Amino acid sequence: MPVQVSTPAAQRSAGRAVWNGMRLRCPHCGHGHLFRSFLKVADTCDVCGEELFHHRADDFPPYISIFITGHILVGALLELQAFEIAPWIYFATLVPAAIVLPLALLPSIKGGIVGLQWATRMHGFDDARRNPALALLTAPRASA
Numbered sequence: 001m002p003v004q005v006s007t008p009a010a011q012r013s014a015g016r017a018v019w020n021g022m023r024l025r026c027p028h029c030g031h032g033h034l035f036r037s038f039l040k041v042a043d044t045c046d047v048c049g050e051e052l053f054h055h056r057a058d059d060f061p062p063y064i065s066i067f068i069t070g071h072i073l074v075g076a077l078l079e080l081q082a083f084e085i086a087p088w089i090y091f092a093t094l095v096p097a098a099i100v101l102p103l104a105l106l107p108s109i110k111g112g113i114v115g116l117q118w119a120t121r122m123h124g125f126d127d128a129r130r131n132p133a134l135a136l137l138t139a140p141r142a143s144a
């Protein structure tokens, strides 16, 4: 499968990059692995060589993961209250869900955020910022 290599000035599709990241794939080529372990982003793509260590996802993926999990669990809790259910059933179902669900969501959410950062050239993902000579080549020219 051919790997597309973009020029520094090439447009980066945010939707495709986020989707590739959510599939735990390189936001650039969509084939290489984004992570080298559970939540550790690989330094470079193993297929196209794109530098991935520039990401700064920080606390945003856990925040999003907890936000989604909270909404799911609160909805489930409110729905379960319509039935007369013993309290131990709440404890046996919702507590494990509160632990497992954020952990299951976290890699895809982090991948999507890294993909968004790559597509919007945040931090070190901007080729021109890393190499000022590229900024001169890709800057819009003023018409005379």
Ligand SMILES: [Zn+2]
Pocket (backbone or CB within 6 Å): 026, 027, 028, 029, 030, 031, 032, 045, 046, 047, 048, 049, 050
């Ligand atoms: Zn790649």
